[in-house]
Amino acid sequence: MADFDAIVVGSGMSGGMSAKELTERGLKVLVLERGPQIIPERDYTDQLAPWETPNLDNVPQDEISQHYPKQYGGVAYAIKQSTKHFWVKDDEHPYAEAEGTSYDWLRGYHTAGRSIMWSRQTYRLGPQDFTANQSEGIAVDWPVRYEDIEPWYEQVETFAGVAGSEEGLEQLPDSVFQPAFTLTDAEIAFKQRVETRFNGRRVIPARIAHLTDATEEQRSLGRSNCQARNRCHHGCSFKAYFSSLNATLPAAQRTGNLTIIHNAIVQGLDFDPQTSRISGVRVVDAQTREHRTWTSRIVFLNASAIASAMILLQSRSETFPNGLANRSDQVGRNLMDHVSSSGVAGILNGFEHKTTFGRRPSGGIYIPRYANITENDKPYKRGFGFQGGARPLGNAGGQIAGIGREFKEAHRRPGPWRINVLAFGEQLPDPENRVTLHPTKRDRWDNPLALFNVSYGDNEHIMQQEAVQDAVAMFEAAGCQNITVSEADLSKPGNRIHEMGTARMGRDPETSVLNGWCQAHDVPNLFITDGAFMTSSACQNPSLTYMAFSARAADYAAGLLAAGEL
Amino acid sequence: MNTGRTRREFIQGLIISVGGAVTLTACGDGETTSEDATITATPTGNDGRFYLASEMALLSRLSDLIIPRTETPGALDANVPGYLDGLMADWASEVTRQAQHQTMQDLAARLNSAVDNFLEVDNQLALSALTELDSNAFNGDDSLSGYRTLKGYITQAFFATEEGALQELKWVAVPGRWDPSVDIVAAD
Numbered sequence: 001m002a003d004f005d006a007i008v009v010g011s012g013m014s015g016g017m018s019a020k021e022l023t024e025r026g027l028k029v030l031v032l033e034r035g036p037q038i039i040p041e042r043d044y045t046d047q048l049a050p051w052e053t054p055n056l057d058n059v060p061q062d063e064i065s066q067h068y069p070k071q072y073g074g075v076a077y078a079i080k081q082s083t084k085h086f087w088v089k090d091d092e093h094p095y096a097e098a099e100g101t102s103y104d105w106l107r108g109y110h111t112a113g114r115s116i117m118w119s120r121q122t123y124r125l126g127p128q129d130f131t132a133n134q135s136e137g138i139a140v141d142w143p144v145r146y147e148d149i150e151p152w153y154e155q156v157e158t159f160a161g162v163a164g165s166e167e168g169l170e171q172l173p174d175s176v177f178q179p180a181f182t183l184t185d186a187e188i189a190f191k192q193r194v195e196t197r198f199n200g201r202r203v204i205p206a207r208i209a210h211l212t213d214a215t216e217e218q219r220s221l222g223r224s225n226c227q228a229r230n231r232c233h234h235g236c237s238f239k240a241y242f243s244s245l246n247a248t249l250p251a252a253q254r255t256g257n258l259t260i261i262h263n264a265i266v267q268g269l270d271f272d273p274q275t276s277r278i279s280g281v282r283v284v285d286a287q288t289r290e291h292r293t294w295t296s297r298i299v300f301l302n303a304s305a306i307a308s309a310m311i312l313l314q315s316r317s318e319t320f321p322n323g324l325a326n327r328s329d330q331v332g333r334n335l336m337d338h339v340s341s342s343g344v345a346g347i348l349n350g351f352e353h354k355t356t357f358g359r360r361p362s363g364g365i366y367i368p369r370y371a372n373i374t375e376n377d378k379p380y381k382r383g384f385g386f387q388g389g390a391r392p393l394g395n396a397g398g399q400i401a402g403i404g405r406e407f408k409e410a411h412r413r414p415g416p417w418r419i420n421v422l423a424f425g426e427q428l429p430d431p432e433n434r435v436t437l438h439p440t441k442r443d444r445w446d447n448p449l450a451l452f453n454v455s456y457g458d459n460e461h462i463m464q465q466e467a468v469q470d471a472v473a474m475f476e477a478a479g480c481q482n483i484t485v486s487e488a489d490l491s492k493p494g495n496r497i498h499e500m501g502t503a504r505m506g507r508d509p510e511t512s513v514l515n516g517w518c519q520a521h522d523v524p525n526l527f528i529t530d531g532a533f534m535t536s537s538a539c540q541n542p543s544l545t546y547m548a549f550s551a552r553a554a555d556y557a558a559g560l561l562a563a564g565e566l
Numbered sequence: 567m568n569t570g571r572t573r574r575e576f577i578q579g580l581i582i583s584v585g586g587a588v589t590l591t592a593c594g595d596g597e598t599t600s601e602d603a604t605i606t607a608t609p610t611g612n613d614g615r616f617y618l619a620s621e622m623a624l625l626s627r628l629s630d631l632i633i634p635r636t637e638t639p640g641a642l643d644a645n646v647p648g649y650l651d652g653l654m655a656d657w658a659s660e661v662t663r664q665a666q667h668q669t670m671q672d673l674a675a676r677l678n679s680a681v682d683n684f685l686e687v688d689n690q691l692a693l694s695a696l697t698e699l700d701s702n703a704f705n706g707d708d709s710l711s712g713y714r715t716l717k718g719y720i721t722q723a724f725f726a727t728e729e730g731a732l733q734e735l736k737w738v739a740v741p742g743r744w745d746p747s748v749d750i751v752a753a754d
Contacts, residue, residue, distance in 0.1 A: 050731050227742050228741040354747060358744040402700065404632070
């Protein structure tokens with residue numbers, strides 16, 4: 001008899017949702033988390049005042065060089081002395097990059113994974129995203145359509161809580177919303193001017209996973225409305241933003257069906273050729289280095305697109321000499337992220353007599369994709385959405401002229417309003433963009449290091465050049481002054497922290513790893529519902545989609561178990 | 567949403583929202599001038615953990631001139647020099663530390679060439695010398711990049727202290743709501 005009905009590998013965004021959905025259907029579930037336990041009362045630091053975090057909350061420079069060169073280089077804004085425990089130390093968790101390439105693998109190992117540190121932008125994919133591969137003859141067709149996932153979006157959004165506004169856009173379907181964080185006056189002016197000048201472009205409030213009108217269900221989990229502190233990268237004691245730790249794991253816990261084991265690094269999945277099923281999940285304890293094997297009737301991989309692919313590649317057998325469920329040779333390939341380039345900023349005059357109250361968390365405005373939707377003259381495929389916002393420039397950290405009373409009191413005044421945007425673009429799937437097992441290098445637990453070989457193609461380069469030009473044109477139309485374009489090439493692959501595509505869905509087992517239910521074509525009791533299943537990346541932030549597919553797959557898997565088909 | 571409050575009312579509103587736990591020194595009726603309020607740096611004469619005694623004296627004078635005591639505490643009240651001494655000792659790399667020593671040395675030379683003994687001259691002369699240097703620093707003189715960095719440290723440190731954050735900047739721990747449009751009437 002198996003130890004559990006289901007094992008979920010990973011407790012982050014998708015793992016938490018898988019665990020919730022499976023436990024609520026009566027399954028006994030074991031969640032294996034490779035990192036230590038996060039206890040909010042002990043580990044969240046959101047209640048610290050500025051004067052309670054010495055040295056401007058900066059991590060010592062030598063410590064960054066020694067432990068966080070990759071992580072800090074990628075997300076300096078989030079790695080503070082009081083939050084560094086949410087991020088891995090690069091020297092303890094190294095990886096390798098193919099010569100001439102560079103990759104940002106930015107992550108944290110602990111309860112709830114990156115769902116603690118995410119930026120909470122939350123958007124549905126649209127109907128066009130599920131048909132683009134087919135219509136353009138790129139990669140393989142998604143085996144599902146928007147209508148298949150729509151009810152699961154609704155279910156997840158209702159549970160998680162998404163602040164946003166109904167806009168009726170076909171390419172960016174509305175979610176189940178709680179009240180949006182209203183636009184500032186400068187943002188409203190920008191919206192009006194841009195929408196007047198560019199027919200088909202819209203400027204809308206960012207959609208973010210924060211509670212603004214908590215439901216009974218959300219309150220029953222100890223969650224309450226966002227307090228507008230913008231301390232989210234420190235955790236949230238109000239549980240106002242969605243994370244596994246704030247929502248799905250407590251929901252799973254209260255069923256009485258959940259067991260979580262921390263410091264459990266999965267090294268491989270045992271395959272039984274007689275049954276064509278996974279027969280065991282091999283684990284090493286990160287601290288004691290003891291090995292053991294757990295068994296279950298089904299396995300959900302939710303370790304992240306990269307880590308789940310690594311687990312499959314490490315799970316070799318006579319049946320699958322290139323890695324479990326890898327008959328198609330697609331495991332680890334088609335690694336995608338979203339791509340950005342230069343940020344564009346400008347001053348919107350006329351709002352100097354305005355300020356705001358409260359600190360809005362995450363985004364302000366979002367400009368949904370219009371390229372190849374309402375404008376079809378583009379020299380590239382797919383498109384991008386802009387994220388940004390407008391706020392008073394404020395004191396600029398002391399980098400203004402003047403001394404004495406006038407300088408001191410200048411910091412009270414909001415000053416001119418600055419608006420900025422950054423494009424998040426779709427990356428096309430390319431089988432040569434991949435993660436593999438390093439042939440010789442291993443980590444301290446004797447697991448092969450990840451070896452990345454990822455670069456952008458012409459489409460990403462052309463798209464981002466055009467995106468910057470588009471942004472400048474919109475800023476000019478809006479009457480912005482002092483428009484600046486930051487010096488930047490394309491963002492480093494991985495830097496948007498939206499990795500996906502390494503075990504793609506498809507209709508044909510010869511060219512894809514998973515079927516339309518996120519179930520491995522060749523291993524019926526294996527489901528993968530982190531970003532690995534994504535057949536294309538779209539341009540929307542993907543966490544909501546991972547969770548919707550997790551809920552859908554969990555329902556399907558539980559149904560198969562109940563029917564005796566697994 | 568558009569309440570039409572004055573800035574003073576706005577600030578008072580912020581403080582009320584944190585439960586009135588803060589002394590409202592910024593909104594008191596007593597008005598003093600910057601010159602009256604500025605206090606003289608009183609270096610201890612001792613080395614800090616990072617800064618030499620002479621550097622601490624210069625840092626104290628700079629901090630006091632840049633962010634003086636007014637109706638609210640100034641940089642010296644908030645012990646900004648001590649804060650920066652800890653920053654350099656505990657956060658900075660060797661490269662940053664060397665750059666900081668160089669900045670202090672350069673600033674001492676420049677200011678002492680502008681006035682005779684910058685640490686000892688009266689506030690008006692010191693203010694005049696530093697104002698000219700500051701103006702050059704923010705008008706394209708790249709040789710003063712170290713000063714710009716130091717001014718950033720002083721300012722950020724001040725607003726990160728309890729005195730600077732609460733009494734001057736009116737930082738609110740838990741705003742509790744988001745209001746995107748608050749009018750500031752320039753009545754005060």
